[in-house]
Amino acid sequence: MSQVLIEVEHLRKSFGGFRAVDGLSFSVSKGEVLGFLGPNGAGKSTTMKMLTGFLTPSAGRARICGAEISDDLLEVRENIGYLPEGAPAYGDMTPGQFLRFIAQVRGYEKQAANKAIADAVAKTQLQSVLDQPIDTLSKGFKRRVGIAQAILHNPPVLIMDEPTDGLDPNQKFAVRRLITAMAKEKAIIISTHILEEVEAVCTRALIIDQGRIVADGTPAELIARSRYHNAVTLEVATGDADLIRQGLKEIEGAGDISEVAMNAASKRITVFPKDPETLLIDDVAIVSTEKHWPIKSLYAEAGRLDEVFRSLTTSDAGEQGAVS
């Protein structure tokens, strides 16, 4: 049985009449990377702010490494590394000065501080900008300064609000690799808008909407909820589409069929299984071979996380549009 480091029970936060977080319960064990997914305003950041003690919950409780956030906040904070949304840092300081300040606050003696800073700098690749004021750094470096600050004391619990926001693809890859590398020793929560990130780093994901958990599972489980799970897509010439669609309908277990024109010459036809657990790919392949359909490509869909996300969340129409 793995060690549970974060326990949250019925956590709730209201601002005036508005319920930002409405009774969240979950736990995170050592070795897990939990992803918070949800539209803007779903309550992801508010939940993180409560766990780190920046906001006081209206109701409910949470324990970090066994310490209650309601009565032992300083101990809780000792055990957490936190990257707040937007990675705020003192702009007039250099990353070197800033990390030294964090090390001092965290109670490191000079020698130990040097080592901790060097470690965090190496992991986040900040060597080249250590002596430049943070204000003058690019978004990617600022974010990495924030991450370095959070991991400096090698905390058992790491909470990061959009750790890869504003990074270029290479930097995103580096940060994800860093998170994965640390995952074994820690309980990690990250929030993200980027669905592929969930598949890349998270061992489990919560989809949060209007302050409630609407889905909880491994990325694979969430993807399996997609309509596209086990569907088969064929890319065919436009002229052959009607014939092929007819043929697909006759396959046992086939349900809906959708058709998307890719360009003037070709179409993409997707056949969905009636029962999500039916594997259609074999049957489709056999039929297509038997009937000598001229097919450009044929593949089974694993499922689409963005589609699951859209079907489960409702709170912000603009955000849903952006995700597709």
Added chain:
Amino acid sequence: MKQMIAVLRRELVGYFATPLAYVFIVLFLFSMGAFTFYVGNFYEAGNADLSSFFGFHPWLYLFFIPAISMRLWAEEQKSGTIELLMTLPIPLWSMVTGKFLAAWAFTGLALFLTFPIWLTVNYLGDPDNGVIFASYIGSFFMAGGYLAIGSCLSALTRNQVIAFVLSVVICFLFTVSGLPLVLDFFSSWAPKILVTTIASFSFMTHFEAIMDGVIDLRDIVFFITLISLWLTVNAIVLDQKKAG
């Protein structure tokens, strides 16, 4: 304690990281000189003392101190670093005291740099240096009082301009509450005890007592109590923000 020193040092480094601190000190010294020599008629008075210098301190602090204190918490809230600071394992009182002491030390430095005026008066005449020393101490404590007010009000808002204006107004009330202008307004109808209470809150009353060369413990206690009270309220304001 360690954390308080870390906060204090960070804050002090912050002052000198930008030209702001240097601009402030130059302007402060310039104004001090201008008021002492031109408005206070330091030479014409012909007295070997610094009363024309210290007399202006409350009025200059009224604008200079809020300019220092306005950024203490407002800037943290504006830039979001407050979330970073408040989620580090630092006791609230350490943050409040650390920041306050940094601002106070900075003010102390500015005040210390007025020493040429002390050299001048010693060169020109034979002043009572005990009185001057006492006045410096008094001025320093008074500056602490203004700073504590400013720090607390800075926690109320994320806008530095609002923090500045609020601080000037509240500091003004604490400055003038001992002047006849204010007391006459109350004395016609209010009970005497209320009038003396209002007067006793005046920075001027306490500072002028010290300027006479007598460091009465009560005057120092007044400023220390006032600083503690405002810093306590400061911490309460910050704590309340957690409720959202």
